[in-house]
Amino acid sequence: MSTLTTPIARHTPSAAIAVKKRPLPLIRHSLSLAKRSLIKTARTPEALIDVTLQPAIFLVIFVYIFGGAVAGDTHTYLQFLLPGILAQTIAQGSISIGVNLNTDMEKGIFDRFKSLPIPRSAPLVGSVVGDVVRYVIVTVSTLLVGYLMGFRIMTNPLSALAGCLLAVLFALCLSWVSVFVGMKVRTSGAVQGIMFLIVLPLSFASNVFVPAATLPSWMQHVVAWNPLTHLVASVRGLFLGTPMGDSVYWTLAWCVGLVAVFMPLAMRAYRKKV
Known part of the structure; x- marks a missing residue:
């Protein structure tokens, strides 16, 4: 009797599933959903206007209208x-992920994800990973337009690459704020409005457009x-x-802080919603 049941037990469906199961399912499913996000972006190229035309428009407007008054030439x-325009535009580019996720929630797409045998956090992680293409595009388009206007990098290619990677990393971490807002509010329009209220003051109350030393003393603390x-x-x-001081370390610290605070909050809001 035992000789008949042993081979059958070895070929049960659960045993086969256990053999075929791959390690690190969160990473695997997140990458699959990131691919979905990239395909969606490729099919709607007009959604990339904010990361292609916007930096060019900002550079032209501010350089040729305010450049002579601010810097003399x-x-x-x-x-x-x-x-500064690169940092501002890449920060504004993170708004779209919250809008898109909120729209997907309204359409019921996440209800389908809920029925799949995937980690609950995979849709959010996949969306953030897939959004890296937008940040690479805004970096390339900003530098390309800048070079056509006369901008030149004064250091070396490795330093320039490090600056680009740091900007993309910051945008990925900041996008978790947008994901959290997208999970909490009820409409995609509200996500866009709230995120603009966050990003716009950060852009102007900074050293993006003018040196911080020229601002009022109370604003310099902000x-x-x-x-x-x-x-x-x-x-x-x-x-x-130019002198950086400890700005790189502060930027990395902000990246860690944004992920540590807003990623768990976004995951918690997502689990409550689905």
Whole structure:
């Protein structure tokens, strides 16, 4: 009797599933959902307007209208402004992920994900990973337009690459704020409004457009704690060789803090919603 049941037990469906199960399911399923996000972006290229045309428009407007008044000539202001525009645009680019996730929730797509045998957090992690393409595009488009206007990197290719990677890393970490907002509010329009109220003051109360020393003394204290200030100072230093101080370390600290605070909050809000 035992000789007949032993081979059958070895070929039960549960045993076969256990053999075929791959390690690290969160990473595997997150990458699959990131691929879905990339396919969705490829099919709707108009959704990339904010990361392609917006940096060009900002550079042209601020350099040729305000450059002479702020820096005395447009070339000097372009060298100063481009790292700031890159930081501002890449931060604004993180708004779309919260809008898209909220829209998917409204359409019931996450209800389908809930029925699949995947980790509950995989849809959010996959969306954030897939959004990295947007941040790479905004970095490339900003530098390309800047070079056509006369911007030049004054350090070396490795330092420039480090500045680009730091900006993309910051955007990925900041996107968890947008994901959290997208999970908490009821409409995609509300997500966009709330995130603009967060990102826009960060952009102007910083060293993006003018040196922090030219601002009122009370605002300088706000600017000193602004994460965009540290990101811009880091990118300027890596692109132009200007003094950075400990801005890179502060930027990395902000990245860790944003993920440590808003990723668990976003996951918790997502689990409550689905």
